[in-house]
Amino acid sequence: MPARPTLAGQLLVFQLTVVLCVLAVVAALSLAQSEATFNAEQGRRVTQLAERLASDDLVRARIIEPAPSQTLAPLVQSTLTHSQVASVTIADADGTVLVSTNPLLVGTELPTGDPGVFDGRGWRGELDVGRGRELVAQVPVMGAGGAGGTGGGNLGEVLGVVMVGQDSQTVGERLVDASPNLLLYLGVASVLGLGGSWLLARRIKRATFGMEPREIAGLAEHREAMLYGIAEGVVALDSAEQITLVNDVGRRLLDLPADSVGRSLDSLDLSGRLRDVLTGVVTGADQVVVQAGRVLVVNRMSVEKDGRDLGSVATLRDRTELAQLERDLGAFRSTAEALRAQAHEFDNKLHTISGLIQIGEHDEVVAYVEALGRQRRGLDVSIDGPIRDKAVAALLAAKSAQAAERQVRLEVAPGSALGPLEATDSADVGTVVGNLVDNAFDAAAGGDDAWVSVEIRETEGGVDITVTDSGPGVPPETAQEVFAHGYTTKAAASGERGIGLALTKLVCEHHGGEVTVANTADGARFSARLPLAPGALSGFGPPTEELTIHKGVR
Template sequence: MNRPFKLSTIITVFACVVVLVALLVTDILITTSTNERIRAHEEEKARIVSKTVAKSSIVIESLLAEEQAEALQVYTSDVQAITEMLFVVVMDIEGIRYTHPDPTKIGQFFAGGDEQAVFQGKAYVSISEGTLGESLRAFTPVYDDNDNQIGAVAVGVSLESVTLALAQNHRSIIGGTLLGLLVGLIGAVLLAKYIKHTLFNLEPYEISKLLEERNAMLNSVHEGIIAVDQHQKITLVNEAAIRIFKKAGISGHPTGMRITDYIPGTTLERVMKTKEAVHNDEQSLNGVAIVTNSEPLVVDNQVIGSIATFRDKTEVNELAKQLTGVKTYVEALRSQSHEFKNRLHVIFGMVQIEAYDELAVFIRKIVELTSEEELSISKSIKDPVLAGFLMGKMSYAREKNVRFKIAKDTTITEEIHIEVVKALITIIGNLVDNAIEALAYSNEKEIELRIKTINESLQIIVADSGPGIACTNLEQIFDKGYSTKGPNRGFGLYLIKQNIEKLKGDFSIETNENGTVFEVILPYETTTERGSI
């Protein structure tokens, strides 16, 4: 693939071509006009000289006397020299010369063949070739006092002199053309540099490539993106944004429209006025909940617009749920790994000091405890994912010196749909984690989990022996971001509520200084039944 020409080269060449064409056209027009003007000037000059000589008394007297007087020759020679004519010839009515630049031609007939009309009383200008070469000739009849024609005067201008005058004039025009071309070239170079600087020294093909890459990147992201200029007109919107707008029942392509006309109530206008970003702002587009981040666009300390990224809140919630589930899995595995390492260290120490009897007792207790836990959970919980998760939570609780027990009447006799298991892991995981945190400074650290089916419902109870929840408004603890434990907290209970509402369940809380009891009721169907929770 051939590399495209540089912008500076294109502008310079194009500007030079335009200037050159303009100058050439000007040159042609001026040359043509000047040629016509010079020729007309020479014709008029010859005509005036011819008329002046024809009115001269010495010419009239010589023709009336029919004498080729020497004074007449002197007179015409003086006129010829003063006016820079090629010749001034006086002839009688028969066409016989009375004067001529070459005295040997006096007395001979006028040559050229274009003189006949003057003997019929006509004054005119013609071009013909005579004894002195090709010339431009002005003929004027000569009359006596009775208006009888007695002869004629012919005044000639050499065409060579006319051509020379035209050539000199044309050289001047060419000089001006070359000077104009030079000025145009310098201007084109300066213009090219200015444009290149304005375009951040990028070539057109580089700008085109950047634009294509930008559009590809904008349309490849899953978040909706929309930007406005300082006049609140939409300048950018990607395909993800269009999809969300269509989902909200907002149709059409908004580029060029005012943002307030297309989507009333956005944060973009407020961001431009306050110059402050807005993050994680929840909005509603005709019933479609979105989470928006808006930023002002600032160039040279001037706000030139604003941009917003947004995503369907349902997708964000789903992602948060999945991440919470993954985090829970990871924490469970980490707890088991940490507990296993601690036990290995104890075993290694006992082997080193050769305390084999004590080692045997320690291993027997570990095996019995693990077997007891595994047997209890596997007997009560038939879903393998949920059972593995609960064993991990028991390990994590032991690591925190918290007694975590599964109630004896806990029963899930069949495997649950995987989507429901994810929701249960989010609900139980966050409740247990909150309980473990609440027991951090308690003397009695105990958590009890009960899961059982009642009719067609699944009952989940998490009870702890902590100090209770210090909040007068219990509904407030489920708000997104609300927490008494510091910043970047307050999402666990919010996600619990979201999952319960999604599964069309219900919950209740009882709390006092002796502990807290969370009860969750969910509709219950197994994978063997039609549908799922």
């Protein structure tokens, strides 16, 4: 199989063809210009000679006399010799050639370009006159009406025709006449054209890294297959922060329009933490971003060549489902920790009862057991009374055990009330409560008289959740970004932690609600609003008896 021509070879052939075509056009134009110049100059010359000869008194007087060739032949030959033309011919009024420097024309009919020449009109053009093609001028000989040999014929009468011709130029003669240096010019142009074509071919070959068109096409096909075949989103930006490439997954994850390529991040309303990560303001691997109701993990890589910043490429992974699994796992972990805390507390109580029995303090054993029973009933009243949804109540009971383990006082605020919910709504309310309480535990733990207050209230069409802690609060500079970044209130001391608050925001926004944070005199207060569908709430109102406060006990 013959080898395919290279890209450089194809370009060289193409450019050579273009150069040759240009040279051919230039040569044709030069020939046309040379021909036009020759016809103009020589045409005027032969016309002047013909007019001069036709107005000669001798020609007028002798052309109508018998045997005019004997008297006109010397004049014709003299004109030919002195004027250096190709032919001189004189014909009578009938068109018969009387005398000519071309003997073959004598006695024949004069070839004419325009029959009107015998009516007194002159003509100039090219004709075949026997020996070849000539540029000729034909001028009528007009009677002057003179006497005494000064002229013949009546005034205005056509006595004959004078024709003076000059040989037409050949192509070679035209090229020579066009310009003495035309061939040199064409040669220089050819060399420059070939040299430029060769340099252009080399430059293009370097720019394409030596790859041929079929290889470039293959790379483009592979790139398209890779970009649109992977499950991750890909977004490429140039140095001006304009999108140069985005695949379908990236467009879906960021909710971008179909014409996003070529537009800037500002025009696409991509701001906040997502913009900071895409532009490199925030660096690091696996950056968590909440965008368009999704939890995204973004990795960005800068692209440079020869020290020039060409932009960046970012990959996006949708971790919303993984975050949901993490949330579920967190619920199981919370339950396990609650069981561990309860088991630890139960061991302490059993050890206390065992010690009292061993020292014979049987009355103290009875009193201790009764106190535990009252405490259990108090816990049931403080949680199960106002919180009638079993899942949420169980979650708060488990959190109370964790609070005791971490030496934090967990309070259910007076006025809290929540009736039974649908299973899905109950899970979402539990997610918000659990994440906010865990975040509050992290912020408050370790402080003096640490406490966390939880308030859950039914409102018209939804549930309001407020969690307040005794921690250091939220730094003002991160208060607006805390949910997007996934910070906790403990971020003031320990930096970034997980995506618990981001999940809380997602759950609230999924229901059409919101979650906000504010600093109080005691610490941070998180307020969440979850609108629920009609019929999801039971209409359960606040309890009639005053709620008690559960304190953690070790």
